[in-house]
Amino acid sequence: MPACGLGVGVVWWPPLDALCRPGEGLIDVIEAEPEAFWIPAPSGDGFRSLLADALSHLPQPKLLHGVGAPVGGTCPPPRGHAAAFARDVAALHPPFVSEHLSFRLFRERPGGPAVAAGFLLPPLQSERGMRMAVDNIHERRAALGSIPLAVETPVSYLPPAPGEWPDGAFIAAVAEAADCGILLDLHNVLCNARNGRQSVAAFCAALPPERVWELHLAGGERESGFHLDAHAGLVEPELWEIAAGLVPRLSQLQAIVFEIMPERIADIGLAPIGKHLGRMRELWNRRAQDATADLPRRAPAGTLPLVPETWEMLLGCAFNGRALPPLDGATAAWWHAAAPSVALYRTLVGEGRASAVSAAAPRTVRLLLAHGGEAAARGMLAAFWHQSPPGYTAAEEARALFRFLAATHPALPGLAEAMASDAAVLDEVG
Numbered sequence: 360m361p362a363c364g365l366g367v368g369v370v371w372w373p374p375l376d377a378l379c380r381p382g383e384g385l386i387d388v389i390e391a392e393p394e395a396f397w398i399p400a401p402s403g404d405g406f407r408s409l410l411a412d413a414l415s416h417l418p419q420p421k422l423l424h425g426v427g428a429p430v431g432g433t434c435p436p437p438r439g440h441a442a443a444f445a446r447d448v449a450a451l452h453p454p455f456v457s458e459h460l461s462f463r464l465f466r467e468r469p470g471g472p473a474v475a476a477g478f479l480l481p482p483l484q485s486e487r488g489m490r491m492a493v494d495n496i497h498e499r500r501a502a503l504g505s506i507p508l509a510v511e512t513p514v515s516y517l518p519p520a521p522g523e524w525p526d527g528a529f530i531a532a533v534a535e536a537a538d539c540g541i542l543l544d545l546h547n548v549l550c551n552a553r554n555g556r557q558s559v560a561a562f563c564a565a566l567p568p569e570r571v572w573e574l575h576l577a578g579g580e581r582e583s584g585f586h587l588d589a590h591a592g593l594v595e596p597e598l599w600e601i602a603a604g605l606v607p608r609l610s611q612l613q614a615i616v617f618e619i620m621p622e623r624i625a626d627i628g629l630a631p632i633g634k635h636l637g638r639m640r641e642l643w644n645r646r647a648q649d650a651t652a653d654l655p656r657r658a659p660a661g662t663l664p665l666v667p668e669t670w671e672m673l674l675g676c677a678f679n680g681r682a683l684p685p686l687d688g689a690t691a692a693w694w695h696a697a698a699p700s701v702a703l704y705r706t707l708v709g710e711g712r713a714s715a716v717s718a719a720a721p722r723t724v725r726l727l728l729a730h731g732g733e734a735a736a737r738g739m740l741a742a743f744w745h746q747s748p749p750g751y752t753a754a755e756e757a758r759a760l761f762r763f764l765a766a767t768h769p770a771l772p773g774l775a776e777a778m779a780s781d782a783a784v785l786d787e788v789g
Contacts, residue, residue, distance in 0.1 A: 367616075390423070393427075462480050
């Protein structure tokens with residue numbers, strides 16, 4: 360178990376840098392998502408990290424929060440991922456690291472190649488899903504030099520599947536069997552509760568409180584009738600209240616960390632975020648005042664008719680417009696009831712892919728918008744997404760888009776030049 364007492368932190372992005380200066384006294388620990396600072400190696404084999412250089416001016420201890428290779432799925436991380444992550448660990452010396460208990464890769468057919476799902480997706484909450492996650496955690500720790508590891512409580516926009524383990528019981532079973540920590544993302548738990556899954560109280564009651572090493576706080580937003588874990592703004596009053604009641608029971612709490620997407624920071628403003636950090640300090644000072652008051656545990660229950668491989672194939676194919684695997688009667692009925700959730704995930708995957716290509720191929724996207732307007736550009740992208748699964752990185756997504764456009768719109772004025780310009784930038788940074 361890592362040493363206690365890191366304190367209040369943020370998931371770091373350059374627009375938050377002014378709040379992270381030691382003289383401000385607001386931030387004790389910096390958390391970063393390593394893969395957001397990776398670029399594919401020029402050889403095409405693995406990744407080159409820019410993270411240590413980006414954080415070199417900040418003296419606070421660092422935590423690494425993985426987003427590119429979650430531990431809840433059957434597909435191994437992409438080639439070179441573990442080595443790149445291990446280099447970041449060696450450079451930044453985090454006391455522990457964390458990974459999502461989700462999956463991001465799937466196979467469209469049994470034995471087929473792993474492809475990106477375009478979004479972090481919820482794992483199969485069953486005995487087999489738990490055992491698979493435990494094996495993945497053991498392998499990841501070994502690849503990173505046996506550093507302590509915590510798993511993040513996942514968000515799911517799906518209704519509970521028939522026979523699946525309750526949300527809190529599943530992550531508790533994983534953490535106990537893997538002997539790892541828990542990153543308790545309270546906003547994820549609140550999203551799940553508001554979207555018809557387990558209540559916050561029942562979820563927290565299932566957790567072993569001594570395994571909770573870190574809390575994440577964030578703001579969300581509404582879309583299509585769902586409460587989204589969008590990291591879109593400030594923490595709402597209900598979440599502050601939940602955290603205030605929970606923190607004094609967490610005897611091994613190491614850090615309380617605020618998350619916000621970088622593109623939302625300017626709209627919110629640094630001053631309100633700074634006030635939030637002050638409230639988080641008050642929370643931090645309340646930790647472990649009642650360390651002996653254990654929360655009651657709840658055992659897992661239920662049997663799912665699916666296996667992890669089929670579960671991942673179902674979600675990955677459905678959310679990316681691919682043919683679905685066959686389903687039994689109970690699962691088919693649940694899937695029919697999940698239609699609004701499936702539509703939401705398809706939207707989220709599309710928005711994520713659009714954001715990736717806009718960032719990695721800005722000249723190409725601007726030309727598409729200028730040529731036919733937003734509707735025509737989105738139509739081209741939709742055709743591309745139907746033909747090609749998501750890329751693992753934004754650079755891979757952009758290069759696949761270049762191939763698609765060169766084959767389908769070779770005569771579009773200015774397109775070849777725009778793609779060549781974007782490709783040259785990708786080659787330079789890669």
